[in-house]
Amino acid sequence: MPPTNILLQRAPSTAANVCTTPDCLATSAFIKQYVDLNVDPCSDFFEYSCGAWLKAPPARRKEKQESRGSFVDVTKNNVVSLVGIMESTYDDFMANQLKTNAEGFNVAEQRDIDSANFQKAKDYYNVCTSVERGAAEIYPDIAHIRNGLLSINETADSIPKQLAHTLAYFTRQNAPSLIEVKITRNDKDHDYNTVVILDPTISSEEDEESTEKVINKLLGQHNQTRQVLDTVRSMNIELWSQDEVKNAVENYFRVQTQLKNLTEALTTHEESSGVLYGNVSALVSSSVLIDWHTYLSDLNPEYASNPSGALSAVQEYMQPLEKLISSLTLQELQDFFIVRFTLDRFGKGMIFPFSSSVVPLANQTTSENMFAPNVTARQAACAIDVGTNLYNSVGRFFALKTIGGINEKNEIDAFIHELQTSWLNHLPGTPWLDAETKTRAVEKAGINALKPRAAINMIRPDWTDPTFIQSYYESFSVDVSSYYKSLSNYYSWRTDRQWKELGAKVLNEQWSDEGYATKVNAFYNPHLNQIEIPEGILQRVFYDTKFPKYLNYGGLGSVIGHELTHALDNQGRLYNSTGYAEDWWTPFSNEAFHNRSQCFIDQYNKDYITNRSTGEKIQIDGNNTLGENIADSGGLSIALTAYREYIGQMQQQELLLPDFETLTQEQMFFIGYTIPRCIYFDDELTGYDANDEHAPWSIRVKNSLINSAEFAKTFNCPAGSPMNPHKSDDDRCVVW
Template sequence: MTGIPNSLSGHSVNLMARAGNTCDTKICKTAATSILHDLDVNIDPCSDFYQYTSVGTFTDLRNNNLDSLRDIIELTYDELLTGAKEKSDEEFINPSQSDRDRSNFNKIKSYYETCMDEATIDSLGPTPLFPDIKSLLDKLNFPVGLDSRFTTDHVRQLTDALIYLGNEGVDNLFSFDVGIDDKNPEEYVININQPDLGLPSREYYDQADVIAIYRNGLISILSSILGNPKDSSPLEELRRTKLAENNLSILSNIEIENMVDRYIEFESHLAKITLANDQFQNPIDLYNPMTIAELHQKYPVVDWIKLIRRFIPEDASLPSNVIVIAPKYMQDLTDWLVNSANRDDGVTTENLREFFIIKTILANIGYIDKPNRDLYRNMIGKISSGATETPPRSRICIGQTSNTFGQLLGRYFVMKKFGGESERKQAAKFLDNITSSWKSRLQDVSWLDSETRSRALEKVSKLKHKEAYSLANPDDRSPESLAQYYNGIEVTPKEYYKTQQSAFQWSLKKEWKDIGQKVNKDIWYMDPHEVNAYYTPTFNEIVIPAGILQSPFYDSDLPRYLNYGGIGVVIGHEITHAFDNSGRLYDGDGRLNSWWTNATATAFEQKSQCFIDQYGKFTIDGPNNSKYNVNGKMTLGENLADNGGINAAFMSMRKSLSEDPENNLALPGLESLSPEQLFFINFGRVWCSNMRPEMAVQRVLNDVHSPAKARVNAAVQNNPEFAKAFKCGAPGSREMNPVDKCSICKLENELPP
């Protein structure tokens, strides 16, 4: 591709194309080359904008960041510091804390190297799992046998098992964690919810071919871990010895097959009583406070006082309320267990024992030997990811290092790749610009009544943002702050499994110590190097990490119209979440509160239905020529955010063109493209992605985000400015310019193209 057809030039006069108005810097030349490479000029953008721009910037940048993190962690500290001095500032490089910084760096380097030591990990086989299975069985001193039905006489043993599993991070009969109280966002609260399943969602349990793969995979895993030794090799002899030391029986082939069949039957019943993903969209429906006495009355299968007391700090009082997010699931689970003696599908104590054993194995299989990891990966690959090759161990280990030491690893990413306070403050100004545009747009929305508009403007005025990296709890600029934050994680070289257990215990303790404390709003829920962003309704805050503040999303030296089409749309997307179908139910102080008038709420619901219907018509291709429709209800919040984000960013871009022309010069070789066109092109490049059919199905069933093609094409279909920029003709004449456009924030003065 050597150029852009003249037919794609903007309908408006392109002032940037005048002599001397082209950016000739290295970064502009690189951006122009990248855009030319990414566009398929044989595709009409008005017919299929996704195909015209299909690249996948998110995936590419995430992989690049992982590679950068790997390169950083494989340096020595002195090599890191030498490179960081070229990019970072004095806020990050403080000679008085260099010893602490070196110690921190060496700690995560040791963690990474322990993960990379596959020879040691493989030499142990699955044996690190055995003490955990033994400890579980010691708690589960149920009567043994398939004829022993569960009754309320077994509540003590079940409670002890749930405490143990919760302390080990093993999914079980329900989830149980700490969150922010939606109606009192200054306080932490305990949430009780339905569990994660072994398969990606409840729909998979109705597919016979999937269950067959699941069954065969589990049989292979259990045979490798608990089955008869295959030979007399040293590793198999070690496995036999360690099983005996932990009083674990070697299982025959038929015992394993029967155990797996019972496990799948049990889990399939759990899947049947779970709620579908699209039933978790309304936070008011999910907010069900109950006293501990009510828990005992409604769900008498657990000793709730004992369970809660074992997790909260010793000096904390029992909470007055907990939040039950899925009461229907909890009631159905209780009825199933309590009435097991009188049901054909009743639960036996052996069902529970086997279910918890397999869950323990699956929860920890990523930390044992490669042969067992591969068995699990192959099974899941066939079912839901389509992956056929194992990623490089370095990518797996840098991902684990990030999961464990995210803020600390992020510090070194910022030092090496981002810069420091001057870059962060520039990004903060950019966020302010988008917020200002969103606020201006609210003032002109025709269907908002004065009362709701006033409260909406107040909410935007109270909207906070954080950018690049954490400044407190921990302060990523301070080695001392980071050392204190991660104190408690013990890295034991040559013992990866033990190290992972230490990391989990640290994380669990950090989570539960919040009970009884005021909410810490300095906290970040992402790491600095993540290519992502988020909005927190209880904080009324958006967060944009340094990882996404990179080209092509953002660079302070790029023309502003590209930045607005990249990170500007992302920022606008997150701001829009404050007013989507879920976020709009929280006020400016982060409190779950129905502050909309009835008339305005009704108008919002009517306008939202257009998006539900529009996105529900998009499909993805699954395996074996199958097709799945997008769930317009489940994805509504993200779809609204996509559309609101592109509108807010475009409005800011237009303002920038008139107020800041020197930072909106044309790109070399792309002078025929208007800034409006390049805005949309950068947007398309950001969101496009490709994935295997199995993964596409998993996403469409579970992900609240629409598939990439729907995200790109639906957003431009709804945007009149896109049709103007690309001369898409009269409404209805081209696929990307339909007559009926969905809009929540249609303005009084908004005219058709």
């Protein structure tokens, strides 16, 4: 029998208040896959909402995954949907795969152009899935690095320029090197982008033995046919002997280790830390071993010729990097770049030196049965690839299949507006803010300041306009005979596009580069004061137009509320309503914020997760996870308040689902909040990075609900119970 404390809160069941339509029956069956109503919700609400799902065989499948969760399930479904699009023809897609209709998408008016855009994406996908074994396509690039960019016969005078050419080549080809380069919004002038040069991210998963195996297979002469060797010699390069491979890999790891030491010595991997070279002139004059003017000229000559051009490079890294380069021989540098480039191309699935059973990473990311019986691992990887790299084309078709037309887009926009408006209506009642800070907080969260972007990009490029999409990708070409060349073309196209925009005004309303068609996430950008709810998260378990509103408010509503709250979390509050850094908090309100934040820090510092095999405990860092924890709490509060206001406007309760008729609508809201966050950690691996800014979902759900007085009231949880441990509401951690 269910726990008795629930009976006190259950709604009276009558035929009149239960929905029995096919959609409601299907929704009920869907929710029943997750919940275990025999668990006491006041003891463990995560188990109550996720118990059946956790016990189901798929949750315990051994797939060498660190974890499995609702987020992963939605991602898989998105990938399968995208494979279905890419495996079809344009005519078949338009006839059989639209969710509702293509109203507002200019299909009839621009069908030929729309079809051509579809075909370009399909060509890219097809050449990705049909890649053949072999490594021949990388050899021209290796020859270029070895003979054209950084020869071991360079003179001392030529090294700075050639090293700059090499770094620029790696930047254009999106290959990791001695630096990491970003084109991002200028913190001091949001109308323009700027160049940011950082320390590189160093992989901790590489080892010499496996690296030597890959390099041997790709660049070792004893592994190649005579035809391959003749081809390579025609490019004026010789492949390596086994000893040369071993030496090259040793040189590579020697440089990698020193780079890792440099990066670990930094305070943080951020352009905002340390003393900066703030413009082109400062960077160019800072180095004698890298000709930065040549580097910048290779990517944008006009930008390089402007000494005052905005730029950020951290001295704390750039100066030690200069010393490191001076300590290396040309052979060590060349070996580093060749091995680094080769590993990058192999890791991205651009070359296939091995049989499919041992191909890692993008070549074969998962077991064959992970997605669907008729979807191979390579199809899945290629769907993700095309959905990422051609997002503004593929995103249009993915939206038409999974969201619908303009009417559905407008419905999502209205939903976000309801949540934001509800929050705005209640912000002035925040008791711990003084009047001055409260006015600024309301201004920042206001409709005219905090801008949402959701579902379908209608700005740049406009997904409803095939001509705009065609123009956007016009200079990108797909080589239908070569995935290697197609992806190389894409990297060059994207880099050139980003660098050409330097010095030109950019739209503040444009979408970020964070999204892609299958991505299940949402974002807040403090520099634009903008939230983004991409199409990948607007899927069942988070949101469905056929769900009762209490599920949509609990699922997607809390996600939207979470992103809104980021505008006023411990990081977002450091920026004003226009996205510029400003200390706009009074000392009184600032102290109150820190006091309330400390409650979250202390609460999460007490939590940990346990490796089920070893018993090792990993502590949660309350400081590191603070922003996400504040946003979780605020998002839940915003969503529940908005749902109550919606019901008030409707002046009647929603119908209950069959087999859930003994629960109230608000109890179902909290179930709707939890089931998208169900997660299972494997017995062998915790799947949690102690440096992650997000605590594990089971802990996030538990603490967010513990901090909600409304949850305790809704489920009548007695004081002192696990889900209501507080003696009074004043003991709960609450900021917003």
